[in-house]
Amino acid sequence: MVRGPSRTRAASRSAARAAAGAAPLEAFRRIGGGRPGVGPSRPPGRHPPPILWLTSCSVEVLAWRLLVFSEGGVVGSGDGAVGVAVLGLGEMGGALARAVLGGGHPTIVWNRTAGKGEALVAEGAREVAGVREAVAAGRVVVVNVKGNAVARELLEAAGDVLRGRVVVNLTDGTSREVREVAAAVAARGGEYLHGQIMTIAPGVGHPDATVFYGGSADVHERHREVLGLFSGQAPLVSEDPGVAVLYGMAVHGTMWGLLNGFLHAAAALSDEGVEVGRFLEEAKSPLAALSAFLPSLAEEVDQGRFATPYGALRHHLPSIEDLVRESRARGIDDELPEYSRALVAAAIGRGHGDDGYSRLVEHFRKV
Ligand SMILES: NC(=O)c1ccc[n+]([C@@H]2O[C@H](COP(=O)([O-])OP(=O)(O)OC[C@H]3O[C@@H](n4cnc5c(N)ncnc54)[C@H](OP(=O)(O)O)[C@@H]3O)[C@@H](O)[C@H]2O)c1
Incomplete structure (x- = not known):
């Protein structure tokens, strides 16, 4: 029995159970009798608006539907599995399990090292000793461990x-690793969705948090409600799980490039005794223009057209050379600006001096 769901969910669940008697799932399976739309699970794919789905039926079926609805549509694997299992209760897995619990789902948790589920159990989760037991009990199995070899x-x-x-x-x-996990699951008769989490543990469930999904469109659609507990933004970016991984890496790669550049700048500023926060305030406009620059860069890369009337590589070069000389004179790191200088100089050397910065994608593509 789950503790801690909202009062509304708790009330609807107990109403359904009262209507169905002591063994609600068994009773409701008999009531549903496998008829389309009233059987043990909601019909796959598109659902009617919840209020219509709940009310367009007899009182008995209404009771059954209230239970299914209150448990977020995860009832009914046909073999008694109810709820959501979470494998892995590290920093992120613990936050995911708590989000599932908060959504009012029966929550089954497993972790390699016993004891990590104690707080979740106190909040209403059920901790099991083995992976098979967890998978057997959960219609949906959320996996969050250290690396996909372990998964x-x-x-x-x-x-x-x-x-x-x-x-x-x-x-x-x-x-490649997540495609291998997907294949292993498919080979055993399971459905698969990979999610690339773009937030840290406290961000789980936030409306602005994003998880990129790749895999079964049907799973993504049917389990929209559970996925929505992890992040407000949950786009399916591809039916190939590997593409979701690349989306995540693209954000992270951009982030590290930006952070390295910013921290190098911070080193130069603080070497001069300038507060980095003050610089940020006063440089708001040119810094904001940086992200506004990305769509035109993307278009040039997508179209393979790099020529530009302004801001060509030959105009970048002198500024980068200044940064290299400034860094050397101050005795701060010159490796990062020198890396950029060498890329630009090499592209100019190949005859691309009149092209925009997007031309450097060829360096990263190694063409
Ligand atoms: N933390 C974040 O902010 C964050 C953000 C985005 C994505 N992620 C991703 O989420 C995943 C988990 O990260 P985390 O930060 O939660 O890591 P973590 O706190 O170190 O937890 C790792 C989890 O993996 C389990 N584990 C490790 N080796 C195992 C093995 N051989 N067999 C079974 N279980 C094993 C650990 O179990 P034990 O407790 O027994 O060690 C623990 O439950 C990673 O893929 C990470 O990249 C994390």
Whole structure:
């Protein structure tokens, strides 16, 4: 029994249980009788608006539907699995499990090192001792562990219990690694969705938080409600799980480039005794223009057209050379600006001096 859901969910669940008697799921399966639209799970794919789905039926079926609705549509794998299992209760996995609990779902948790689920159990989760037990109990299986080699190992160990389960793997890795996890799940009869989390643990569930999904469009659609507990933004970017990984890496790669550049600038400013915060205030406008520059860069890369009337590479070069000389004179790191200088100088050397900065994509493509 889940503790801690909203009063409305709790009330609807107890109303359904009261109507159905002591063994609600069994009773409701009998009531549903497998008829389309009233069986043990909501019809896959598109659902009617919740209020219509709830009310357009007899009182008995209404009671059953209230239970299904109150449990977020995850009832009914056909073999007794109810709720959401979370494998891995580290910093991120713990936050994901708490979000599932907060959504009012029966929550089953497993972690390699016992004891990490204690606080979640106190809030209403059920902790189990083995992966197979967790997978058997959860219609949806959320995986969040250290690396996809571990994720795959755990899911392979679950074996045939994976049949009919929906695996939402939120473990970071490379595109190839997550495709291998997807194949391992499919080979055992499970459905698969990879999610690339773009926030830290306290951001889980925030309306602005993003998780990029790749995999089954049907799973993404059917489990929209559960996915919405993790992030307000949950786009399916591809049916290939590997592409979702690349989306995440593209954000991170951009972030590290920006952070390195900013911290190098901060080193130069603080070497001069300038407060970095003051600089940020006064340089707001040119810094904001940087992100406004990205769409034109993207268009040039997508179209493979790099010529530009203004701001060509030959105009970048003298400014980068200034930064290299300034860094050397101050005795701060010159490796980062020298790296940029060498890229630009090499592109100019190949005859691209009149092209925009986007031309450098060829360096990164290694063409
Ligand atoms: N933390 C974040 O802010 C954040 C943000 C975005 C994405 N992520 C991703 O989320 C995933 C988990 O990260 P985390 O920060 O939560 O890591 P963490 O706090 O170090 O937790 C790692 C989890 O993996 C489990 N684990 C490690 N090796 C295992 C093995 N051989 N067998 C079974 N379980 C094993 C750990 O179990 P034990 O408790 O037994 O060690 C623990 O539950 C990673 O892919 C990470 O990149 C994290």
